[in-house]
Amino acid sequence: MKPLNLIALLLFLGGAVWALTRSDRSVREIQNAYYSAMAPFLKSGSDMETRARAFLEETRHSKELEAELEATRAQLERLRLIESRFRSLEYENEQLRHSLEFKKASKFDVVAARVIRRNPTTWWQTVEIDAGSKRGIGTQLAVLSNEGLVGKIDRIDNAGERSSVLLLTDEKCQVAARVEGSPEVGILSGQRGGFNGDPMLRLRFLSANAAVRPGQRVFTTGRGGIFQPNILLGTIDSVEKGALDSEALVRPSVNFSDLGAVFVVLSADS
Amino acid sequence: MIRYSVITILLLLAAFIVQQFLPAFTGLFDSRVLLVQLVFLCCAVTVGQPTMLTLAFIGGFFWDAQCALGPHGGDPEVYTQQVESLRFGYSILLFGGMGFLMQGIQPLFKQGKWQFSALLSGIAVFLYLSAEYAIINFVRGEFMLTRPTVLQMLYTSILTMIFSPVIFWMLFRVAKACHHSINPEAGRRRRAR
Numbered sequence: 001m002k003p004l005n006l007i008a009l010l011l012f013l014g015g016a017v018w019a020l021t022r023s024d025r026s027v028r029e030i031q032n033a034y035y036s037a038m039a040p041f042l043k044s045g046s047d048m049e050t051r052a053r054a055f056l057e058e059t060r061h062s063k064e065l066e067a068e069l070e071a072t073r074a075q076l077e078r079l080r081l082i083e084s085r086f087r088s089l090e091y092e093n094e095q096l097r098h099s100l101e102f103k104k105a106s107k108f109d110v111v112a113a114r115v116i117r118r119n120p121t122t123w124w125q126t127v128e129i130d131a132g133s134k135r136g137i138g139t140q141l142a143v144l145s146n147e148g149l150v151g152k153i154d155r156i157d158n159a160g161e162r163s164s165v166l167l168l169t170d171e172k173c174q175v176a177a178r179v180e181g182s183p184e185v186g187i188l189s190g191q192r193g194g195f196n197g198d199p200m201l202r203l204r205f206l207s208a209n210a211a212v213r214p215g216q217r218v219f220t221t222g223r224g225g226i227f228q229p230n231i232l233l234g235t236i237d238s239v240e241k242g243a244l245d246s247e248a249l250v251r252p253s254v255n256f257s258d259l260g261a262v263f264v265v266l267s268a269d270s
Numbered sequence: 271m272i273r274y275s276v277i278t279i280l281l282l283l284a285a286f287i288v289q290q291f292l293p294a295f296t297g298l299f300d301s302r303v304l305l306v307q308l309v310f311l312c313c314a315v316t317v318g319q320p321t322m323l324t325l326a327f328i329g330g331f332f333w334d335a336q337c338a339l340g341p342h343g344g345d346p347e348v349y350t351q352q353v354e355s356l357r358f359g360y361s362i363l364l365f366g367g368m369g370f371l372m373q374g375i376q377p378l379f380k381q382g383k384w385q386f387s388a389l390l391s392g393i394a395v396f397l398y399l400s401a402e403y404a405i406i407n408f409v410r411g412e413f414m415l416t417r418p419t420v421l422q423m424l425y426t427s428i429l430t431m432i433f434s435p436v437i438f439w440m441l442f443r444v445a446k447a448c449h450h451s452i453n454p455e456a457g458r459r460r461r462a463r
Contacts, residue, residue, distance in 0.1 A: 008320035019359030224348035
């Protein structure tokens with residue numbers, strides 16, 4: 001081997017060892033520097049995408065838009081009626097709770113955000129949203145959609161305008177979960193590259209004779225310090241019983257291939 | 271030579287930017303074009319070992335900076351079996367391994383047979399993904415390989431390989447602009463004729 005090649009190889013191995021021995025904190029610093037350098041490109045890229053989408057929306061057939069507008073108006077009227085009924089029920093509920101001295105129902109303080117892109121990785125399941133620390137978002141906060149739990153905040157960019165969300169389908173996003181109508185609790189997580197096309201979740205550490213059946217819904221327990229209780233996670237698809245414990249496959253309630261608007265839970269009173 | 275090496279580094283950095291906007295093909299098991307790996311592989315066969323190792327370090331380092339996940343968080347009493355992350359920097363070694371593989375057929379490339387390198391780039395991407403998946407399974411402590419996962423790796427390799435002639439064409443143009451020959455033997459043979 002030529003001396004120059006040998007020196008290069010030794011330097012390369014030294015550099016690799018240096019990188020492999022970085023602490024979590026310094027990895028985060030490196031990541032922040034990387035994404036700060038990328039930020040102008042990512043911003044202009046997503047701006048271009050938004051403009052292109054708006055242009056395509058504009059060029060849609062006007063008749064189609066008119067019909068859509070009519071349907072939306074009808075829907076709005078219907079929802080107004082429902083809302084007025086809901087308000088009176090809410091008031092009635094409040095009065096009854098007050099008279100029975102019931103604990104107040106949980107309320108979420110949320111920030112709405114838009115999914116702007118999926119991170120270009122093969123195995124890791126993360127998306128980027130257009131809200132960051134400027135809107136009060138911090139790491140390890142739960143992210144929801146109207147269908148259920150989406151994941152949690154993994155990283156926030158330096159400018160405070162974007163965050164990265166670790167999806168529930170990634171095996172690093174673990175959630176303490178309970179099965180509706182049963183005392184069974186377990187840990188729910190995804191699995192990288194583990195399922196046949198559909199993203200499925202694994203609910204592990206159920207009791208050996210777990211009385212759970214397909215179709216039962218799975219919710220968060222609220223234990224573990226990250227996710228609030230009673231957030232829908234999915235429904236049981238199948239159950240596999242083992243000698244010591246059981247495991248269930250759970251179909252997520254959220255359609256992860258079509259994520260648009262999400263909500264980051266800033267605080268919740270339980 | 272130095273100018274060409276610097277440009278290959280810049281090309282690799284540009285690939286990181288373009289990679290951000292390349293979508294996954296949902297109809298093909300979420301496979302995607304791995305542009306960063308492709309640019310690295312194509313460059314690796316055209317440069318000497320020290321430059322290849324520099325490119326491998328930059329590629330692996332930034333790839334991990336892009337993908338690394340944060341700490342688990344949450345109450346360790348509830349989440350008793352936390353999922354271990356892959357160490358930051360493991361991609362540097364994978365990139366290095368792929369680079370050495372590409373340099374193995376450098377004599378053929380120097381003779382002007384770039385088609386073999388294009389084919390090997392697809393094989394190298396498949397091996398890279400397989401190695402990455404094997405490490406994930408090893409860290410998890412449970413091996414699971416399904417047909418869709420194999421197809422995802424296969425389609426990703428094929429899609430990536432399809433673009434290799436474009437990258438080689440770019441590298442030939444860059445080399446010409448830098449007055450540097452990346453396949454000198456082919457040039458000599460052409461002149462002899």
